[in-house]
Amino acid sequence: MCKNSDYIVLLKQYIESTLGSKVDILPLIKEKLDLLPISISGNYHFYTTNILEREVILLYSIDSTAYTPGQLQKQKELVEKKIHHPVIFIFDKMVSYNVQRLVKQRVNFIIPQKQMFIPDLLIDLKPYKDIRDNTNEHIPGIAQCIILFHLQINSLEGKSAYEIADLFKVSYANVNRAIRWLKEKAVITLIGKKTKQIAFQNEKKQLWEIVLPLLENPIERIVYTDMSVNDNFLISGVNALSEYSMINRENRENYALSKEDFCKLQLQTDRQYGVRRIEIWRYNPNFLSMNGIVDKLSLYLSLKDTEDERIEIELENMINNITW
Numbered sequence: 001m002c003k004n005s006d007y008i009v010l011l012k013q014y015i016e017s018t019l020g021s022k023v024d025i026l027p028l029i030k031e032k033l034d035l036l037p038i039s040i041s042g043n044y045h046f047y048t049t050n051i052l053e054r055e056v057i058l059l060y061s062i063d064s065t066a067y068t069p070g071q072l073q074k075q076k077e078l079v080e081k082k083i084h085h086p087v088i089f090i091f092d093k094m095v096s097y098n099v100q101r102l103v104k105q106r107v108n109f110i111i112p113q114k115q116m117f118i119p120d121l122l123i124d125l126k127p128y129k130d131i132r133d134n135t136n137e138h139i140p141g142i143a144q145c146i147i148l149f150h151l152q153i154n155s156l157e158g159k160s161a162y163e164i165a166d167l168f169k170v171s172y173a174n175v176n177r178a179i180r181w182l183k184e185k186a187v188i189t190l191i192g193k194k195t196k197q198i199a200f201q202n203e204k205k206q207l208w209e210i211v212l213p214l215l216e217n218p219i220e221r222i223v224y225t226d227m228s229v230n231d232n233f234l235i236s237g238v239n240a241l242s243e244y245s246m247i248n249r250e251n252r253e254n255y256a257l258s259k260e261d262f263c264k265l266q267l268q269t270d271r272q273y274g275v276r277r278i279e280i281w282r283y284n285p286n287f288l289s290m291n292g293i294v295d296k297l298s299l300y301l302s303l304k305d306t307e308d309e310r311i312e313i314e315l316e317n318m319i320n321n322i323t324w
Helices: 004-019 069-083 096-105 141-152 161-168 172-184 204-214 237-244 259-265 296-303 309-320
Strands: 045-051 054-061 087-091 109-111 115-118 123-125 188-191 197-200 219-225 253-258 276-281
Touching (some): 004 054, 004 115, 069 096, 069 309, 141 172, 141 204, 161 172, 237 309, 253 259
Parallel strands (some): 253 276
Antiparallel strands (some): 109 115
């Protein structure tokens, strides 16, 4: 929104229409604002209102990517300690994966016209349903590989199922199933008459944000081994993140391997013990890597549910720094 006043009008209308009661949204008085450190007071517009007969503090930010969900939770606790009222963050938009993380962190937030999540007031109003929210059926591994390859390695625009099967060295039937799945979820369309080719309707950054709720952790299971590794093993986990960010490596070696390669190698493994941690992936990570390290987007998917704030911050930085 261009003007804060316009945005507050929309926020007021959303709260009133959703909860069925009138609200007045007023700027927070200076005496209370002065209680806060400048690192917080300087980065938000502060308002106050009453919701369900409870006075609350509204923190409005136009940049929903400025802080991680973990940082927002800490800011919420600090403001509440100083002002003694529940804090609700107001965003004009938020990518879906961060919405999920805000809910997990139990951070109060409102995205007008889309979602109101205020656990402190026992309010949880879900966003409207979209066809892409129908994720009961898990995404096929090769379908996820197709999307991530297109986003990071080479465009698959205009490729047929036969060409994709040849590229990934998998059966036509598997690729055909994956393409049908992606078409049903409105991720791609099919063009052409006799031989169909896939077409993407969105630019890469927007495609990533749209498809992210459908994507899954590539790790199927984890084992440990003392045996040596070869070129089929790619550096993964925090050690891979250390190659893309400022975070330190872990002492234990961590690698990713496809199910097929794992079965061929017949490694001696243990469920708990071993100098090397081996992630067995649902698709071949080598198709998405050009440097001996798992690709950035798969790495994000494998680590995004961490509760370690250091990792969370570096993951956000890694994604924000991608040139799409």
